[in-house]
Amino acid sequence: MIRAVAAMLLAAASPAVGQTIAFSGATVALGDGSEPIQNGMVVIQDGRVVAAGDIRMKLPAGTEVIDATGKWITPGIVAGFSRLGLADVDLSAEGASDTDNNGPFSAAIDVAPAINPLDTPVAVNRADGVTRAIVAPSAGKSIFAGQGAVIDTGADMDPITAARKFQFVELGQTGSEKAGGSRASAHVLFRNALREAAELQRYAPKVEAARGGAPDERERPVVRNPNESRIYGPDARRSEDVLLTRFDAAALVPVLQGRQYLLVHAERASDILQVIDLKREFPSLKIVLVGATEGWLVGDKIAQSGIPVIASAVNDLPATFEQIAATQSNVGRMRAAGVNVSIGMIDDNDTHNLFMERQYAGNLVGLQRVPGATGVKWGEALAMITSRPAQAIGMGGEIGSLAPGRRADLVIWSGDPLEASSAAEQVYIDGVRQPLETHQTRLLERYRYLPRTDLPQAYRH
């Protein structure tokens, strides 16, 4: 097995340069909200998508053609909100989880160093077609959880697609608890934190507006060095009455500058409206709502604000007092109101079961046939687990769809991928075909047949 892992890592680390691969004959869904295309084709080269869909193009000599007739091809699933790579085991297993953040820092925490690409859940989700994940830290003592990353699930030692892509803050029930027991306390803590960041901001370099064709710094996939050295320097003076450590305050400077996204967890309708008000008060903030179980009650307001939502798909229980109006039609209704909605799994087996997102998406499709419910069309449901979460954090140009130029993350499925009964048969990340073997598949091989043989099961490997 050691040899197998080593070979796996080596293979994954070396994509064939210049090699073009064409997948033909499959039902192709682009992930951009459009409906699937029969007998489509996908062409990739050098880890990027060249073309996909109902295309007829001359393939370069030497193109490897993979016949996917009868199969489905989609972009890899992008787990919209997760803790993937942070825990191999959640409970009572010392050293197997990095989800607690009860140290002295909050906003300064950067989740990237904790990601372990060899965690079994990374492999299990890869084998089920999840190719990227938005990974957030969990809040410890503060309402600020810290900075989250976008990762790939590839079988290699380079999981980070974008580090420090966003700051994550709790402003609902959890925020209330972290702040001492009230939402009022959480909001004043939040404003104070921005005040402290604003003090340091003047020592940070200016953000230049986009000029002509030059890429806007704010749209760069990676916030480069968000903790600018000058805001730690001796000239960077602070007021006497500070609550945040210097690191934490400095980490909020890019949030304040609009160079780093701010993911805000809120479920209750009134909490969501408060978050929308924050956007008015601090227009530079690039807010994304997470959770939003009661979003449908204020869908028009969210739509007007332009704030994207990474929602939990099928919450329909008043599981807490901030989710009293929960319904599975929430996503469909917000979408109908014009909200940019994608699907995430906050606090829902978010270290392990990201593969369930496609089942959730399928359930939203099914709601179209339930009288009184608001469902989602198939193409849009797929987009909610591929391109929409990527767009929500400004990475739609890189991942989440099969548009030309996007990273070649794609999955060949045995059938309709929004049916949980379908399986991923081939998975590509950055154009590299991935191994689908996991701890689980190895156990299946070992215990497939139980009758006693010449040696114990431990010798079957």
Next chain:
Amino acid sequence: MSNKVLLGAAGAALLSGCTTTPPSAPAVRINEDPYPSTYVRYPGVLTVIRHATVFIGDGQQINDGTVIFADGVIKAVGGPELASPAGALEIDGTGKFVTPGIIDVHSHLGDYPSPGVTANSDGNEATSPVRPEVWAEHSVWPQDPGFSRALINGGITTLEILPGSANLFGGRSVVLKNVPGRTAQDMKFPGAPYGLKMACGENPKRVYGAHDEMPQTRMGNIALARETWAKAVEYKRKWDKYYKDGGDVPDRDLAMDTLKGVLEGKILIQNHCYRADEMANMIDMAKEFGYKITAFHHAVEAYKIADLLRDNDICAVMWADWYGFKMEAYDAIKENIPLVHNAGACAIVHSDDPNYIQRLNQEASKALSDGIRAGIPNLSEAVAWEWLTRNPAKALGILDKTGTLTAGKMADVVLWNGDPFSDYSRPEHVWIDGAEMYDANNPKKRPVSDFELGQPGEGDVK
């Protein structure tokens, strides 16, 4: 059980009939049903569903099937040739599927209800690892909004509510009809035997070990359970002797009453147990003290000992793909359910969760397709439906009453708007004892709990 005339309350000596009984005969009998079911089925109409695909629940499938029920029971199931009785309500099931109502053998609805606040957290009496005296029904809050979701989205018609797994002996379970009631008694499945929740493994040793109490280890789990069973055997011997020979009334012990019921075969063991090696230990313990284990719940490693489970006639109650959330779930595999089935053992899909209970059909679908992909033979949708109704009914001791679409059984029936093995399908109608409890086309045929009245979203589709 409820028709039997049972005398006596806890510990109270009633001397009825003393003039006609010999002086040495027992004057006191323990009332085994002091909180009897008050469930009464609601009225239904003579109903015929035609042209539907029917999963009987016993592995059989009828295409273009006909299902007839009236007076609360299934009257006939067959093909298109089956004649409709006069005056029947006919439902065209073309393109739709009919199944027995799904039975979840592992739920905490009512004892861990929504909203999940401390005030309503009533699933674990974690004050001692041995608490067979507590009864889950005394925690069940019938206004838990989760019951209605399980009905309308999940097609759940029967469910077993279990105490949690903090304790080695967690207490008695209760089997409920998923029909809203004012009291738990209003929901109690008439004639269903009690279960006793036991637990292996991590949870009891974590809960008590953290306070330096026994059990702190797996060997502590077993030792304490054995000591308890040894006491129960002695308790039963005293009562058996008293019932036979009379004499002094033995001291009443509510915890031991439950264990005595297990030893007499009246109460079924529902044993939370993940790991293969621990299940084997529990099987030996059952043999040591002379009781039977009905089912292992969360049996994540059942596939490693499927032959042992078959040989001991124990059901394995499983998830399709939950894994890794704790060490004893580390070796979960997606083919667990079909492998157990293939070994000839009794496989069951369960939820343990107020969300999963709404999609047990989809969980079965994943397990079925994973099994087929692994090359496990003789699997089909009709066969997989056994994991959702027939086998669960067997594990609850109610297979003679429900779990398959068989003439004479309770008319617990779901009409799905498509193949229930698809993510796109939902219940369109749900009948319990022949009474229509859900109609997707009629908002008035959708239960709303007291808790939700006057709240945003009251009566909404959920």
